[in-house]
Amino acid sequence: MSYIQGFVTAVPTAGRAAFEEHARKAAALMREFGASRVVDAWGVDVPDGKVNDFKGAVAAKADETVCFGWMEFPDAAAAKACFDKMMSDPRMRELGDMPFDGKRMIFGGFEPLMDEGAAVEGGFVDGFVIPVPAGKREAFRDMALTAWPMFRDHGARRDVEAWGVDVPRGQVTDFFRAAHAEDGENVIFAFLEWPDKETRDAGMKAVMEDERMATMPPEMPFDGKRMIFAGFEVI
Incomplete structure (x- = not known):
């Protein structure tokens, strides 16, 4: 089964060019190490939430922009092999310091519940992080499959809904805190x-x-008030 490594970061807005350059160089290595696709996207429609939101998820400051991205792999084993190579390959050190605060980056491994449609090169992405009761996994999948034809018929090209299977707890931020799980x-x-x-x-x-x-x-199989969402421009 395919596997997704998702991440959200807070990037200095004035440093967008540096972030894009770093992301492109890193993506080339990730693909060499086994990722089938790497996407980084810049927040352009990131609303404030009443309970939680993407800005709070990464403790973004006023002069920072939220970025959303993911890497796709054939399976979890391929993802692990990629990250093992990432830690040992000297070319990763040659990329230099990350152009953002890595301590506030949230990341995790996810197993797709559904993956409908075809990927878009470039384009625009709506990103979501949603807290779902463990016992409502299939109910969530059924809801998403019911909704997909509407999005497809009105212009969406692909919908991926992925279930957390390796989501670490962080000292500062993490996906569980982001969703107030x-x-x-x-x-x-x-x-x-x-x-x-x-x-x-x-x-x-x-x-x-x-x-x-x-x-x-x-009735949705999750608390919609704690779902966070935003629109991102693929870079």
């Missing part, structure tokens, strides 16, 4: 890929007005 809850890392922001904006509006919304379950 409670005992007995796991974390979903998810993303919708669109060809561009214009298609996403029109598509999201159309989805909300789609009559098929009435067929969705009346």
Whole structure:
């Protein structure tokens, strides 16, 4: 089964060029080490939440931008092999210091519950982090599969909903804190890929007005107030 390593970072806004350069060099090595795809995206529509949000997830400062990204692997073993190589290959040290505070980066390994559609090169991404009770894993998957045709018909190209299987607890930040996860809850890392922001904006509006919304379950299998979401431009 495929495997996703997801991450969220707070990057100095003025340092976007340095972040992009570092990300591209690192991505080339990650692909050499076994990643089938590497995506980094810059936050351009990151709303404030009433309970939690992406800014709080990484303790972003006023002069920082939230970035969302992931690496895809054929399976968990390939991901582990990649990270083993990353730790031992001297070329990683040649990349220099990370252009952001690594202590506030959140990351984890996720197993896709669903992966529908085809990946977009470039484009725009809606990213999500969602707390879901462990016993509602299949109910969440069923809900996501029901919703996908609406997003697809209104312009979305791909929908991935992935279940946390190796999500470490951090000293400063982590995915569980980001989602305000409670005992007995796991974390979903998810993303919708669109060809561009214009298609996403029109598509999201159309989805909300789609009559098929009435067929969705009346009660979501998670606490929507603690779901965090934002829009990101792929770099």
